[in-house]
Amino acid sequence: xxxxxxxLYRAFAEREARGNSPSYQELAERVAGDGRLCALLDGLPxxxxxxxxxxxxxxxLGGPVTEGWPxxxxxxxGHWADVSATMLERRTxxxxxxxxxxxxxxxxxxxxxxxxxxxxxxxxxCLYPDRYRYRYVTATGFGSExxxxxxxxxxxxxxxxxxSGPVPLPASLRERLPEVVWRAGIDLNPLDVRAEEDMxxxxxxxxxxxxxxxxxLRGAVRVARAxxxxxxxxxxxxxxxELVARAPAGATPVVFHSAxxxxxxxEEREEFAATMRGLPGHWISNEAVSVLPTxxxxxxxxxxxxxGLFALALDERPVAFTGPHGQSLDWFGEA
Numbered sequence: 001x002x003x004x005x006x007x008l009y010r011a012f013a014e015r016e017a018r019g020n021s022p023s024y025q026e027l028a029e030r031v032a033g034d035g036r037l038c039a040l041l042d043g044l045p046x047x048x049x050x051x052x053x054x055x056x057x058x059x060x061l062g063g064p065v066t067e068g069w070p071x072x073x074x075x076x077x078g079h080w081a082d083v084s085a086t087m088l089e090r091r092t093x094x095x096x097x098x099x100x101x102x103x104x105x106x107x108x109x110x111x112x113x114x115x116x117x118x119x120x121x122x123x124x125x126c127l128y129p130d131r132y133r134y135r136y137v138t139a140t141g142f143g144s145e146x147x148x149x150x151x152x153x154x155x156x157x158x159x160x161x162x163x164s165g166p167v168p169l170p171a172s173l174r175e176r177l178p179e180v181v182w183r184a185g186i187d188l189n190p191l192d193v194r195a196e197e198d199m200x201x202x203x204x205x206x207x208x209x210x211x212x213x214x215x216x217l218r219g220a221v222r223v224a225r226a227x228x229x230x231x232x233x234x235x236x237x238x239x240x241x242e243l244v245a246r247a248p249a250g251a252t253p254v255v256f257h258s259a260x261x262x263x264x265x266x267e268e269r270e271e272f273a274a275t276m277r278g279l280p281g282h283w284i285s286n287e288a289v290s291v292l293p294t295x296x297x298x299x300x301x302x303x304x305x306x307x308g309l310f311a312l313a314l315d316e317r318p319v320a321f322t323g324p325h326g327q328s329l330d331w332f333g334e335a
Contacts, residue, residue, distance in 0.1 A: 005041050005049055006032040012051040015308050016324075021207040023066045024055055030069045037073065040080055047263070048087050052094070052205060057086040060204035091189055094205045095122035096213070097220035098326030099258045099286060100129040101136070101161035104150075104178070105168050105331070106284055106314050110254060113179040115247035115281075119236045119272075120260030121185025123193050123202060124229035125220040130177045132223070133158040136169060136329075151177055156219035165320070165331030181251050183229050186239045190231035193224040213325065236260075237272050244279050253281030258310070259324065261291050273316070285313045286322060300332050 013028035028051050031037050041049045054076075055065055061082055064071040076083055107114060107129055116127050133151035135158055149158075150173040191198040199221055206214045232239055240255060247253040255276060261269045273292065276283040287310055289303050290296055295313045303309045309321040309330075321330040 005038045008032075008049060009051055015306060017051075017207075021209050023208050024051070026069060027051075027055065027065065027072055030073070034073065036077060040077070040084070044084060044087060050092055052092045053087050053090065054083070056092065056201070056205045057083050057090065059208075060086060060090075060201055066208050090201060092205065093120075093122035093187070093189070093191060093202065094259070095125045095191070095202055095217070095220075096258075096325045097125045097128070097132060097157060097216055098159050098161075098213070099322075100126055100132055101134055101159040101326045102286065102312055102320070102322040102329045103256060103284060104129055104134060104173075105329075106312070106319065107178040107254065108170065108173060109168060110178070110282055111252045113181040113251050115182040115251035115253045116180055116184070117240065117243045117247070117253060117255045118183075118185040119240060119255060119257040121187045121190065121229070121231055123191035123198065123221070123224065124183070124185045124231055125193075125217070125224055126256075126258070127183040127185060127229045128180075128220070128223050130180045131155060131157075132220070135160045136163050136167065137161075138163060148174075150174055156222050157216055159216070159326060161326060162323075162328045163331070164329075166333055167320075167329060167331040182248050184243050184246070185229055185231045186234055186236050186243065187231060188233065188235070190233055192231075193221050193228055237268065237275055240272075240275060241279065244281060247281070253279070254284060255279070255281065256284035256286070258286040259288070261285070261287050283315050285316070286310050289321075292316065 009028045009032035013025045017025035017028055058076055059065050061079065063075045063079065118124065118127055133149060133155040135149045191202065193199065202217060203214060206217060232243065244253045244255065269291065285292055285295065289311045294316045295311050295318050299311060299318050303321055308324055310324055311318050312320045312322045320332060322328065
């Protein structure tokens with residue numbers, strides 16, 4: 001068990017934290033080689049040993065995550081009863097509104113208006129793509145060929161996204177974002193945007209160096225609190241049919257999810273895919289490239305090794321590689 005847990009933390013340090021969070025990279029590398037913490041983690045169910053869950057729990061409880069390894073180690077071991085209880089109670093429900101920047105081109109191309117249904121919705125912050133402002137730039141600076149900014153100027157959230165490839169962003173988006181007339185979400189443990197403790201947990205999941213993500217989270221919470229979403233507690237396979245059936249007449253049902261199916265065993269992923277193939281409307285998936293085999297087989301090119309990029313797909317047809325937090329969008333020329 002220790003070897004598996006250590007490898008989990010080593011992989012996290014190399015593939016996810018490197019270049020994004022020096023603090024978490026160091027902590028993950030040190031946890032991987034620490035027998036005491038690995039043994040404590042091995043006392044938890046496998047799904048509860050995730051690095052993000054451990055680091056988020058320590059932050060949530062007021063423990064040190066930026067003061068170096070000795071401080072973190074001693075605090076986590078000394079407060080393990082509270083840390084483990086929080087890890088068992090909570091989930092890694094990172095609710096990154098930035099992912100809406102990668103969804104926008106797909107949503108804009110669908111028959112309007114839309115009825116949005118998010119699987120693994122957390123607090124539902126990605127259900128408001130029509131309430132955020134967007135700024136798309138190329139790797140060399142502002143890309144004049146794709147326009148300037150889109151969305152309401154008064155929005156408390158501006159989503160920056162670096163793009164490459166022929167991203168379909170029509171000029172009409174300057175006048176009107178996709179029209180959303182109904183929004184709902186499914187989660188095993190929905191979070192309430194009106195509950196301070198739930199929102200404090202979401203803040204604990206933001207990596208310490210990424211203050212821009214924390215600001216964005218707080219702005220998105222303000223947007224959602226003005227019109228709290230319909231969130232349903234339930235298993236995705238059992239509940240998605242019910243919500244699609246509740247979508248208002250005349251609206252296009254759109255089921256979407258980001259970084260959700262990886263937490264399911266392969267047979268449940270396939271069950272969900274089979275369910276989606278039989279439902280009306282459209283299905284947008286934004287997952288690690290290997291999570292959905294039908295999407296992986298259709299990729300026009302492999303993702304760069306070690307990049308951690310997701311594959312964005314519409315009805316199992318891949319259209320782009322995306323940054324896990326919506327920070328980049330690499331559109332396929334063939335899409």
